[in-house]
Amino acid sequence: MNETLIYFWLQILHYAFEATKNPTNDFTGFLLMNPQLLNDTDLPLSYYKNDTLFSSQAKTTVVLPDVKPLPSILPASSASAINKMVNKNDSTLESLIDTLDDDTFRKQFETYTLKSWSHKTQLRVAWLYLTYDGRRAAVNKIFDGFKNFIQNSPMAGKTTFHFTMTYFWIQMIDLAIAQSSKQINFEEFLRLNPHLLNEALYLEYYKKETMLNNPIARQEMVLPDVKPLPTLVTTTNKK
Template identity: 70%
Template structure:
């Protein structure tokens, strides 16, 4: 048994549980938001030198990291929720042009569900579906690759397409020239991060590697058109 490695994973899993939102409140959803936890061989080496982590001292007792400090465990989920709300409020103060500029520059300070929806809504309303879809896909990939804010997330093709479909349908059914907040008041279902579960089984969306790479059709009911 390696005491240090055991402590490391307890610390990291606890931190991930407190610091991230779980869209489905189950283990697959937790892993969807924290894919780094599946990298059991390399992820500990972000914090420890190999010789330190697997040395005799680390096996017999807890040894502190010598590459970088472990993330702090939050005492409860409340501070995280409050912090996310503050960040959301800060982003809401940005006008649409500045919001997109920061998204494209990978400097947005929050990567919440609401941020996703606003970004997609802006591209779809400004550029139309054909061009907007490409900008959404490319933009998310770029943001995940280059923003510290999204470092815990991975691109999911089917999930992204699902939300494009739902947002585009809502745009078509809503009055024109709405602000984003007005659009959300007209379409409150879009703030339900688990909406996809009305159309997909959890295992189809969250446990299927194919769904991350390409479009997988719903297996509960068809997407609305």
């Protein structure tokens, strides 16, 4: 079963029903006025990329089109209101995840049941391992954990593991931990280090093409080409 494909056909059928007149008031007349509905292969792909439509995430939850929006009989104001509701639901889900204690959060991550794979979620995963396990043990656990979650959780969507990006965030989080009070929770940690919420922080150290368009960077560590990554030694010397 594909939840996204089911939703697609419900939306397309409803739109066709409302937007066209049926000369005979039966199913034959309906198809006569909407012959595009008989194209069960190409029609969905005019709204979705093939990889998106048949991804593991699309099978379990409704994924929005990534080629063009689905047709709608709603006015723009109503569509905007729906988008706001979706964003609000995402925000609510994120808030619920924020309330999880560290043990529950870690268990859900390790069993691929965590209902988020946002930047903030990834920060917390790395923070948890680095805080509780220490850097020496944490680095490999973070690498393996990210790979496994991406492979096994529908929440990861089309995300692919990126070695250099993951190492970059490990370095930045570990440095922030070393410079922060030890007895604080994750939310307090973020309040002390709000720069970590900037997903584009890596651009201060890497050219975009080096990080995102270099296949080697996805497989192994590539050094920064804008400025060196900060370390506890370099930041201490600046003070």
